[in-house]
Amino acid sequence: MLTIHAADLLVPGDLRPALPDGAVLVNGRELAAVGPYGKLAAAHPAARTRRWPGVLTPGLLNPYGPELLEHAYHPDPREADDLGTEPLTGEALAGLAMTGTRWGASARRGVQRLLAHGVVAVAGDLGRPAVVDAVHRAGMGVERRFTDPAGPATLDPLAGRSLREAIRLPLPPDGADGTPATFAVFDVPDEAALAARGAGTCVATVVAGRLVHRRR
Template sequence: MLTLHSAPIVLPVVSEPIGDGAVLVDGDRIAAVGPRGQLAAEHPEAREHAWSGVLTPGLVNAHAHLQYTDFEELNSIDEPFPVWLGRMVAKRPTFTEAMWQESARRGLRLMLAAGTTAVADIVTEPEVLEPTAQSGIAGISYLEAVFEDAQSWSDSGRARILAALADAPVGRTLGMSPHTPYTIATAVFADCVAIARARGLRTHTHVAESEAEVRYVATGDGPFADDMLRFGKAMELIRDGGSVLTPVGFLDKIGALGPDVHAAHCVHCDASDREILRSRGVYAALCVRSNRILQAGEPPVADYLAEGSPFAIGTDSLASSPSLDLLEEAATLRDLALVQGYDEFDLDRRIVEAATLGGAAAMGLTDVGRLDQGARADLAVFAVPTLDALTGAEPGEVYAALLDAAAAKMHQCVATVLGGTVVHDTQS
């Protein structure tokens, strides 16, 4: 059955905004995008959903931990990242398999209600894969290796990851996530990347999130080294007194970067680091609100923009973020770019692109984050206060209106369509 989703403004992202536009959906795919009048005349049999708002592609969250949705109280403890991490580690054993699954389900509901239809999800507990697959949300679930040295990896860690890869639920693509250079041994990190590449899977890691990480990688000491020693982990960087490299430089040295990889945070990245990421085709998944809550610093988004460095946007988890609303995250990132001095005319458009096309590219996906023929029928509709004024507006004004509304928290997600099915609707 054909369905026509129409709206006063359709924002395909891959092409100019369309006033009084529509998206024709056939099953789970987009059949056409164009003026409503034309598509309705060509397909009179199509059932119409007439939405009030700006119709966009479903948003693509490039970094999240759905299983930690019910760790929400940790986002308000007002402690620096190493202390926060200790609190998280202490809370983990209190959760059962059922609790992990319900936590992930709640996160999925929150994302869909905010217009996110694809996610790069870090998975430490494989039991959350099933509810994620059942939700139908697009994207990749990255199985995480964390707190592993060579001994624990050999004893059980590697086998656990391989078993989870072999038991992937139908409908969910998997990848690998070696957590960070400070929570897994260098040899383990390299093995995770090798496992992924041998199977044609993508890799997603955290890198350059905090100053404590920068110190650990460079000199092998500091709070993260203390933690690893307390847990009895034998780490090469501690043994060798560090690498005298930045986190990005270190991962590049061990061959862990490439176009099959995207990296979360990338806060403490200088021009040399950013050039490495750019030359290796690595997208940075920027999570500015999480960085602020964890007192980790702020990503140099103005530099990423000015240099043409590829980046996407993630919310991280509710354990370190005020919401899973990606449009609010995008608005915060836009405002940070302005504070950092980037005020070019293309700013709003590029930030919205990062929340759609950027997230898709970070995961190597070509059929999400866009309204285009053949793409997945993932749509979001946002109510914005200035909707009436956008009729006949310049393209840049439409992007700005979306972000301005999100910055003011006046951007209600009216509807979300996932693979052609309406899964969130406040208009009916």
């Protein structure tokens, strides 16, 4: 099935200018075309349209894979009264009895929180099998990291980084055979507002044509 994802503004992720009322055409798992919504809709009248508020960008890369998924515990909502809702690290983490099962559940929650920030890949070596499994099951990519990133680990890949620094791969100019349909949408009016408000404004994340996060 063909689906057009349209937004108020499309940011290709490279030197091309942002495109007002831009859209991507998705064919199954692949990106079939990128361009003005009107042009794509006219060329593919049978395609379903999903219209999103704000800015559509390529998926983002978070550089803190091990720090967020293997060196932090993401509490279960049922543990909020005792552990709170934020990731636990350091002494707070050391006080928990962590098993492989618990690491896997934590990683799944962490992955969902990353997807809710438009993240489609993490950087860094992951060694815990339960964590690797959670990442791969979500369709998230893993990249090598040649230097440790500066600053404390954060779920927001735009904290201290520009949008273009955080983008994993730009959208191809006209779509390309075999290119995965992977992108995110943020409920902000433009790039400046996205930089100011951060990736927590994400309303949708699509990985290989699959809607893996939608803000309710």
